[in-house]
Amino acid sequence: MIKFTFIVTAIVLYSNLSFGQINLNVDASVSNLLRYGNGYEYSGNIRNAKEYFENLTDARLNVNGVIFGIRYEVSDPIEYGLNFVGIRKRYIEYNHEVGISLRAGDYWETISRGLSLNVFEDRPLGYDTGIDGVRVTYNKTFGKKNPFRLKAQLLGGDIEYSDYLDPDRIERYKVRGAYAEISPLKPITLGLNYIYSTGELPDQDVLTKVTSDVPEVNLSYTTQDFEFYISYAHKSSIISPNSIYTNSLTGLGDGIYSSLSYSFGNVGLTLDYKNYRFDITLPDNRSNTRPTRMLPYQNPPTAIKEHTSVLISRNPHVVDFNDEVGGQIDVAYVPSDKLSFNFNGSIASRHYQYTDTDTTANISYQRTERSGSFLPDLDDPFSPFWEFYLEGEYYASEKIYTKLAFARQSSTLYNQLNPLSSEKLFTSTIPVEFKYSIDEDYTIKFTGETQWVHNSIRISEDKNFTNQYLALSLQRSPNVTLTFSSEFTSDDEEPSGKNSWFLGEATYQINQSNTVGVSYGTERGGLKCTNGICRYVNPFSGFRLSVATQF
Amino acid sequence: MQVKKYITGLLLFLSIIISSLFFQSCESNDSTLTNNTPASNVPVLQQPENNSTVSTLSPSFNWSGVNSASSYTLQVSESAAFSVLILDVQGITSTLYSPAPNVLNDSSTYYWRVKGVNATDSTDWSSVYGFAVSLESINPTNKVLVELYTNTSCIPCVEANQYLDVINNNTGTTINDLNVIILRVHTTLYAGDPFYLYNQEDNNARMSVYPGTPTSNPRGYLLGAFMSNFSSSAWTNKLNEKLSVTRSFAVNLINTYDPVSRSGNISVKIKQVSGETLSDLVYNVALSESEISYSAPNGETLFENTLRDLITPPSGQTLNISAGQTNSYDHNYNIPAEINHDHAYITVFAQRTNFVSGVKEVMAVERVKIR
Numbered sequence: 042m043i044k045f046t047f048i049v050t051a052i053v054l055y056s057n058l059s060f061g062q063i064n065l066n067v068d069a070s071v072s073n074l075l076r077y078g079n080g081y082e083y084s085g086n087i088r089n090a091k092e093y094f095e096n097l098t099d100a101r102l103n104v105n106g107v108i109f110g111i112r113y114e115v116s117d118p119i120e121y122g123l124n125f126v127g128i129r130k131r132y133i134e135y136n137h138e139v140g141i142s143l144r145a146g147d148y149w150e151t152i153s154r155g156l157s158l159n160v161f162e163d164r165p166l167g168y169d170t171g172i173d174g175v176r177v178t179y180n181k182t183f184g185k186k187n188p189f190r191l192k193a194q195l196l197g198g199d200i201e202y203s204d205y206l207d208p209d210r211i212e213r214y215k216v217r218g219a220y221a222e223i224s225p226l227k228p229i230t231l232g233l234n235y236i237y238s239t240g241e242l243p244d245q246d247v248l249t250k251v252t253s254d255v256p257e258v259n260l261s262y263t264t265q266d267f268e269f270y271i272s273y274a275h276k277s278s279i280i281s282p283n284s285i286y287t288n289s290l291t292g293l294g295d296g297i298y299s300s301l302s303y304s305f306g307n308v309g310l311t312l313d314y315k316n317y318r319f320d321i322t323l324p325d326n327r328s329n330t331r332p333t334r335m336l337p338y339q340n341p342p343t344a345i346k347e348h349t350s351v352l353i354s355r356n357p358h359v360v361d362f363n364d365e366v367g368g369q370i371d372v373a374y375v376p377s378d379k380l381s382f383n384f385n386g387s388i389a390s391r392h393y394q395y396t397d398t399d400t401t402a403n404i405s406y407q408r409t410e411r412s413g414s415f416l417p418d419l420d421d422p423f424s425p426f427w428e429f430y431l432e433g434e435y436y437a438s439e440k441i442y443t444k445l446a447f448a449r450q451s452s453t454l455y456n457q458l459n460p461l462s463s464e465k466l467f468t469s470t471i472p473v474e475f476k477y478s479i480d481e482d483y484t485i486k487f488t489g490e491t492q493w494v495h496n497s498i499r500i501s502e503d504k505n506f507t508n509q510y511l512a513l514s515l516q517r518s519p520n521v522t523l524t525f526s527s528e529f530t531s532d533d534e535e536p537s538g539k540n541s542w543f544l545g546e547a548t549y550q551i552n553q554s555n556t557v558g559v560s561y562g563t564e565r566g567g568l569k570c571t572n573g574i575c576r577y578v579n580p581f582s583g584f585r586l587s588v589a590t591q592f
Numbered sequence: 593m594q595v596k597k598y599i600t601g602l603l604l605f606l607s608i609i610i611s612s613l614f615f616q617s618c619e620s621n622d623s624t625l626t627n628n629t630p631a632s633n634v635p636v637l638q639q640p641e642n643n644s645t646v647s648t649l650s651p652s653f654n655w656s657g658v659n660s661a662s663s664y665t666l667q668v669s670e671s672a673a674f675s676v677l678i679l680d681v682q683g684i685t686s687t688l689y690s691p692a693p694n695v696l697n698d699s700s701t702y703y704w705r706v707k708g709v710n711a712t713d714s715t716d717w718s719s720v721y722g723f724a725v726s727l728e729s730i731n732p733t734n735k736v737l738v739e740l741y742t743n744t745s746c747i748p749c750v751e752a753n754q755y756l757d758v759i760n761n762n763t764g765t766t767i768n769d770l771n772v773i774i775l776r777v778h779t780t781l782y783a784g785d786p787f788y789l790y791n792q793e794d795n796n797a798r799m800s801v802y803p804g805t806p807t808s809n810p811r812g813y814l815l816g817a818f819m820s821n822f823s824s825s826a827w828t829n830k831l832n833e834k835l836s837v838t839r840s841f842a843v844n845l846i847n848t849y850d851p852v853s854r855s856g857n858i859s860v861k862i863k864q865v866s867g868e869t870l871s872d873l874v875y876n877v878a879l880s881e882s883e884i885s886y887s888a889p890n891g892e893t894l895f896e897n898t899l900r901d902l903i904t905p906p907s908g909q910t911l912n913i914s915a916g917q918t919n920s921y922d923h924n925y926n927i928p929a930e931i932n933h934d935h936a937y938i939t940v941f942a943q944r945t946n947f948v949s950g951v952k953e954v955m956a957v958e959r960v961k962i963r
Contacts, residue, residue, distance in 0.1 A: 284829065325755065325824040403763055456747045461891060536782060
């Protein structure tokens, strides 16, 4: 692939520079991010020394419209994943005014809403499904009075996906894709995508080979205040037999996502619906390393709210794209310039319940069919989740801003073998935010959150406990922010054994190009999710430093 | 007009959702973990295998069950004609029997057979298997060690525990359930696990062998290799693959135990049969307990193969050995009063301490019942 990249690079350069008089127009930019941490990480109550040093330098050079990009990375030791020193990313990109865009090297891409392809990087989670290959895009609008828009894209390349639970385990995929999107009338857009991939999933010395097809069709209808979108993707994965999967296995699955949003007056409404069935299987065969599961390069919308509140996001709902149905409603109401409200309600569950039909010690699960499997079910065997969130923001004056919210979450993790011992988690959270501008330079912000939790699998008789989060922040415009935050819990069964955490943070923007951030203290850790990708972040105590530089 | 447009859009959206009612999704579904032993009208002998050599005076006799039998009769003789019986045990209600250590003799050859019995009739005798007893023999086996990291508040652990319980009960889930030696390590995933709290030092030591085990359960390790997240069909195939391979090391155990003083001695012999000399080997002597009753938050009530103590140091005992060499070790131990010595086992396994291709390989494993 590297060789191919260089060939493409040479062709592009030649074609761009060899015609007409050479008139170099050069534009360069460099950004650098240094991250350093030193302290202790807690795994359960085991304390391990933790130190990381990461330096990411992204350079971008634009020569007459040909863009060269490179990322040099020193991650030794890395915070999450495998140590790396060297060139992590490199690409060359060319955009022509006729609407053609060519990129060779590393890139990320999202096709429509991501049901068939959505590869991205999330550095804080140590997650990267970027493609190393080639992407050609043609995007053109014809006509002005009745414009006809066409977008076509071909892409191919390799993905190396490192399992965050087991970073040494790297799944390798070769991906080929073709996408076409047409807009014959201004409000209507129809997209067709096809992804073909071959993958190798390692399991010690055994490789499981997976051949997959993922076609997708999507349709959107958009006007000034109304938008409707629907997408359907089908996945077919064929597993070649090996010592782990002794028979050839074909995993079929699909997913629907639909969204409707419209606004009238000072109200905005959004409805999301998801029905993901990419790998529905029996309870004792569910695994996030199953070769027939949804592919790592797929990442559909989660259709749940992503919160900024520390405590609400402490117990995120982990979307199971292989078996989940549900949706959300989001309403924004802005009665005045100073006052706004947001309501969000979401619901999700598995599609089916299962029963053990074997009367001996063995287990033989059988699915209970239901006609309403296109809707979520709140009965415990479906491991349901629901959430209710209401938020109000009020600008009392130019100096005073307040926010008050209430969230109620309920999630059940069904215990198939011991149903009465299913894990039920109920939380009620009230976040409050108050910001006061003392003068033109200084602003003080207070954030307070209180959460009441009921957890059914706590050992002690008292299964209720509370969490509190308090943060006080002083900002000196435009370049200094000091924050002191603390968190408390009355949970006697907190895995780390602690019941309080304190953290001091300072951010200083030295100039337009350089920003330094330092923190010292203890961090509670926990499950953290972005776009449905979740990882457990261990509690940490110690010192962190980040320096961001932009030239 | 605007309102009409909105209503039209809303109806369109709802119609799409409702159309899902008629949408026939195609999806995958796997076979279950059930793997029943075929029915037979006479018991089929399993262990000791025919013409095998055992290195214990108390081998486990095991056979496949017969549906019509309510109990079994086991006979052991020094002659293939069963003219003189060393053992004639009637009324065995399981398909497993271990004789007392004073019945069989070292350096002897025996034959054994089984028949099923019910209230009115009995089956024919099974075929006859012969085996030799040689305490000096140290032969590599196909036995595998499965370490399961679990927690009494962990809901997803229940499926994995149940799966291993089924194997532990010798139901024929794998090609040889008896050769699957299970050790369950309880973790810090949720606070308050009594089996973790019973011996934090040794549970911590085993957790530190494999990163991720304190915060992600269940996690299974087969001969030191992560088994991937629990999936009964995938785990069965992985077990079968390893069960069909003979280890390159062998472990022989001779246990003596005084139930009055609740103390004993385990004599360990470890032989490297083949392969290069490894500089990062340790061996571990682990005490485990089964049939522990406890009403756990995750609904489990019976706990098998639970790690109770590492008789060797928590990080293992250094093992310097090379191909063709046999090392002998002795370890004295005591069984605390809170452990039921009738359900206690000693498991010995040799393991590498460095990861090679992501694996801290367990070279061999053997297990013996305390009494």
